[in-house]
Amino acid sequence: MVIHETTISLPVMSRVHVDFETIDKDFFDILEEIPNVFSNFQFQTSNGTIYIEIDWETYVEQRKLCFKHYRSTSHFIGKGTQKEPTSKPYKEIVELPVKMDFEESILKSVREDIREKHVYHYLEHILSNLFMAINLSAPGSISFYNNELRKSKEIRFIYEYTGELLESAYVESLDLEWPIINKIPLIDTWNWLQSLNSGVAQVAKTQTEKALLSLLTICKGQGFSPTDLIWITLSLESLYETPKAQISKLLLDRISLFLDIPIENKRKHIKMIRDLYDVRSRFVHGELNIVHPNLNDILDERLLEELDIIITNTEVGLCIIISTLQKMIKNNWTSIHFEEKFFGNRL
DSSP: OEEEEEEEEEEOOOOSOTTOHHHHHHHHHHHHHHHHHHSEEEEEETTEEEEEEEOOHHHHHHHHHHHHHHHHSSOBOSTTOBOOOSOOSSOSEEEEEEEEEEOHHHHTTSOGGGHHHHHHHHHHHHHHHHHHHHHHHSTTSOOOOOTTGGGOSSOOGGGGOOOHHHHHHHHHHHHHOOSOOOOOOHHHHHHHHHHTTOTTOSSOOSHHHHHHHHHHHHHTSSSOOTHHHHHHHHHHHHHTTOOSTTHHHHHHHHHHHHTTOOGGGHHHHHHHHHHHHHHHHHHHTTOSOOOOTTOOTTTOTHHHHHHHHHHHHHHHHHHHHHHHHHHHHHHTOSOOOOOOOOOOOOO
């Protein structure tokens, strides 16, 4: 075994939508589950097993203080709007001790002088898997995004991942009452992800992996962007195995079947999916209004209307992706397949 001990820095994120009690409870519950699942766990690679120990005690403690603080202060004005408090009774950055035991077969071909660098590559990849597992169990419950920490020489890329868009999608599903998103056990999500046998692969080899990497790419952004709509539709078409011909009709039929669109609101929800594809198509073909990257609505109020189009359709798409993946996890399905059947009536 090759043993490596280090520490990782994680930001203690603030909440975005604290006025939703369901999400608030789910976020507290997932915090309790994180140490149970990820204090002492294994990660499988094609070359062997990595045994990881992470001390989450201080992180969980500070996250709870953060949640309680934002929940109790009076700086929230309406849904999802907040003013930054003048003082914070929690640490904004927490150091987590990490111990990694590598089977000899994993690092045997790596030169001694660059071995430590490789260890951090593995650690960063594993943390991105933890990010995905936690956010599929309780969407938006963890974020690693932090500009200062991105300057680290050892680990940088995980600090580009944010769960804020996933939390917004969770809120949207509660508002729309479809598709259904809820908290699922973290251990189930982690076991499901491990069952995909992706290891440390950097290129997707299955439709489900395409969908997951597309979702992870969206989380690596910095807010809502029309390019997210392309990643969303790629993820949907991968999950639902949609052929190139008649994409929209087949996708609508399969989503409706798999996620049980309620009859009373079926027309409304079908229109939402069509609108998503319409906006994506307008962007791809240059018909969508392009906004200034500064996003300054004080200088131009038209920005809000254009952003609302992107935000609404992004949230709808993410809702469907998360709900689909959660249903797959609950049923322990690694992919979904659809068949068209026929039968004949006898004379």
